[in-house]
Amino acid sequence: xxxxxxxxxxxxxxxxxxxxxxxxxxxxxxxxxxxxxxxxxxxxxxxxxxxxxxxxxxxxxxxxxxxxxxxxxxxxxxxxxxxxxxxxxxxxxxxxxxxxxxxxxxxxxxxxxxxxxxxxxxxxxxxxxxxxxxxxxxxxxxxxxxxxxxxxxxxxxxxxxxxxxxxxxxxxxxxxxxxxxxxxxxxxxxxxxxxxxxxxxxxxxxxxxxxxxxxxxxxxxxxxxxxxxxxxxxxxxxxxxxxxxxxxxxxxxxxxxxxxxxxxxxxxxxxxxxxxxxxxxxxxxxxxxxxxxxxxxxxxxxxxxxxxxxxxxxxxxxxxxxxxxxxxxxxxxxxxxx
Numbered sequence: 001x002x003x004x005x006x007x008x009x010x011x012x013x014x015x016x017x018x019x020x021x022x023x024x025x026x027x028x029x030x031x032x033x034x035x036x037x038x039x040x041x042x043x044x045x046x047x048x049x050x051x052x053x054x055x056x057x058x059x060x061x062x063x064x065x066x067x068x069x070x071x072x073x074x075x076x077x078x079x080x081x082x083x084x085x086x087x088x089x090x091x092x093x094x095x096x097x098x099x100x101x102x103x104x105x106x107x108x109x110x111x112x113x114x115x116x117x118x119x120x121x122x123x124x125x126x127x128x129x130x131x132x133x134x135x136x137x138x139x140x141x142x143x144x145x146x147x148x149x150x151x152x153x154x155x156x157x158x159x160x161x162x163x164x165x166x167x168x169x170x171x172x173x174x175x176x177x178x179x180x181x182x183x184x185x186x187x188x189x190x191x192x193x194x195x196x197x198x199x200x201x202x203x204x205x206x207x208x209x210x211x212x213x214x215x216x217x218x219x220x221x222x223x224x225x226x227x228x229x230x231x232x233x234x235x236x237x238x239x240x241x242x243x244x245x246x247x248x249x250x251x252x253x254x255x256x257x258x259x260x261x262x263x264x265x266x267x268x269x270x271x272x273x274x275x276x277x278x279x280x281x282x283x284x285x286x287x288x289x290x291x292x293x294x295x296x297x298x299x300x301x302x303x304x305x306x307x308x309x310x311x312x313x314x315x316x317x318x319x320x321x322x323x324x325x326x327x328x329x330x331x332x333x334x335x336x337x338x
Contacts, residue, residue: 011046119172145167
């Protein structure tokens, strides 16, 4: 076992998959610059030396290089696409939504699209166009799998599983969880390091994970909000409220088996997401829980999310905008009724 941060774990996963399968290659912005940062957040640092022919650096032309990747996947390659900021996925959305996600279905299963897309997201002092939580825009796209790792173990295992899957997989990574060092260290970063086994392993693309057992209220969260929720659960425990924290992790498809087991046990639910409240993943989760487990609920589903405004640039405003531990604690107290 060894302890790694998310950026290190992703880098190791990419290297291992490229060594295992010569069809795997990376394409994206600033990922193949000799002596560079290894993309915007150091994930591919040094890989351009080890795999000089398979780290393809691109111009800032997301629609173009996502199209190249979709075509390569259709022809039997296994591309890993790196976009500098998740916000830029809008520029590639035609290739992602109209081509990558639909071609296997439209071909009656004859065509496969083994495509991995990596995207950094989250509010980190970069303003409205480099800080959005992009999950909401892609979780409702049929044919597209969406995952969001909150720790290094999951990041490595999910990426390896995604590379080996024959369907397009979008991996959202929070900038405050990378654990990058040096010039790319993030102010306010959260420790998301994990013990990583030396052996080869994968993490299922369709499973949530129980992170803390409890009996009074279920908290559903992912990415940075998972860590905030665990901190809130510790505070609640000192007050006699035992919160069960579930890392949703697989945003499409949602794992209602794991979620349902927790809801049936606690009878109360709080959903925490960083993105704006209206139309988010939390809204879908709330509806899904009500449809499936209403007979187990003893209180209305609680939701904690950001307000419906663009992400502010000023750090003091950003900290108010993003859901905090105290807000999660207050929501859990109200729902628990204890």
